[in-house]
Amino acid sequence: MMSTISTPDPIPTSGLHVRRICVARAGNLVIDQQDLHLTPGSGMILRGPNGRGKSTLLRALSGLLPLTSGDVLIDGENMMVGDRVESGRHVVYLGHSLGLKPALTALEWLAAHIRMDGRQVVEDDMLDALELVGLGPRADDPIQGFSAGQRQRLALARIVVMDRPIWLLDEPTVGLDVASVALFSKLVAAHLQKGGMMLAATHIDFGFDAEILDLGGRP
DSSP states (O other): OOOOOOOOOOOOSSSEEEEEEEEEETTEEEEEEEEEEEOTTOEEEEEOOTTSSHHHHHHHHTTSSOOSEEEEEETTEEOEETTEEOOTTTEEEEOSOOOOOTTSBHHHHHHHHHHHTTOOOOHHHHHHHHHHTTOGGGTTSBGGGOOHHHHHHHHHHHHHHHTOSEEEEESTTTTOOHHHHHHHHHHHHHHHHTTOEEEEEOSOOOSSOOEEEEOTTOO
8 A cells, every 4th residue: 555645835935924833821822833824915813802812922923922832934934043033124013012212202212213223214214104104293292292192103103114024013003093093004005015914913994805813712
């Protein structure tokens, strides 16, 4: 009798490819053997009740939490260094904590992030990002005078100005009014049209096609 030898699935050479990752928090397995694949120009929405691992998955993919097992590949390259994802040059993450410095102006705060990234500060790029989120007139104002919605929009400007292909977003529209949510949807659509990718935990309908990954069935 002839036996057949199974061959592993080919590794995609473009996009974000997550293979069987596991993530534990406080000794409990929160993400168990999770796969996902984002191709350039595509978006994916994470859904599920609170506590089902949406934030954990995003934080793990951004390198903020260790993986118990599994691999994360970007454009065919394995991003794992030890038990963490090292994908800084590919990924920008927006979590619940915005990391704002109230004493800085909007421009100063964006410039600080660009310098930390090891890049040259180009004021026009920062001004363009602020205009995109409707904060152009507030560029030189201290953040301490911003409303909650304006602070969230400033955090979105950071996502734009960091110029990374993969956006990992955890409830990015919190604190935004209807007009600002529509503006954010346009930002994401433009990013995808340029070949970017997005993985977001949100209950908002962005108005464009995106795959849904439902984590609701996880323990």
